[in-house]
Amino acid sequence: EDPIISGIAFNRDEAQLTVVGVPDHPGIASAILGPIGAANIEVDMIVQNVGSDGLTDFTFTVHKRDFATALQIMREVAGSLGAKDVRGDDDIVKVSLVGVGMRSHAGVASKTFATLARENINIRMISTSEIKISVVIDSKYLELAVRSLHKDFALDREPQDEAL
């Protein structure tokens, strides 16, 4: 399946929270997101990588308006989870390349990363699906990232603002 890139989307409303150094055993992910779901806070991205030495980090993004509440909740549960730390940052943006057949091509992802590398934009977080490659970057790089990707992938359609 040849990838067909339909466009670029971005989201300036997000804030990220990371629970650092949680035990990598059953029940932890549920204990982290349970209180967030109970507080009726919408979650966008959830990213957890493979752990090492029995620990891993758990990151999720919420709307900026829920950042302080979510951070407060996480600080309250972190102790009971045995987490090392809770970190948050609301100065981020999500930029996504949207299309079909994305996964059938490491080329699309590596081209996306090469464009950002050339512009010296650090990729803070990555999450993909069959129809999207999403990266989280510092918010100050939003315009530069969107414009460079738009040019390198020779896209016509205007980038879409996916406000939450």
Add this chain to the structure above:
Amino acid sequence: EDPIISGIAFNRDEAQLTVVGVPDHPGIASAILGPIGAANIEVDMIVQNVGSDGLTDFTFTVHKRDFATALQIMREVAGSLGAKDVRGDDDIVKVSLVGVGMRSHAGVASKTFATLARENINIRMISTSEIKISVVIDSKYLELAVRSLHKDFALDREPQDEAL
């Protein structure tokens, strides 16, 4: 937007590779996936969490048939990236809850995680999009995970095998 879960999908063909402890600066993601793209290897999931102390881990999944080749390529580039280690595992499966409005509800994600926790199934990796919550688990838990999620979410449609 109320979440509407349309079903469960799973994928038994995947293998995961993790480049551990890479420097978290521009150009690294491109240096990792460039050689994989050049070797025409399809990549499904790409997961990178926020780093700490200037380092992060970078994981991606490939079809099991490409696992040995991808591992070989990663071992060759790891040194030039300054990575601490390259790890791989082909005894995994991806299980996804598919639907719309997924992100508008931490409840759906935490319910998914609670089901797996109750069955004592450890979640190795998590990646989400607007239409999917995907977890990577040990392959031995595939049937138990799919059956439990199917029951807890009271789904009708048979789970879909998304073979790559």
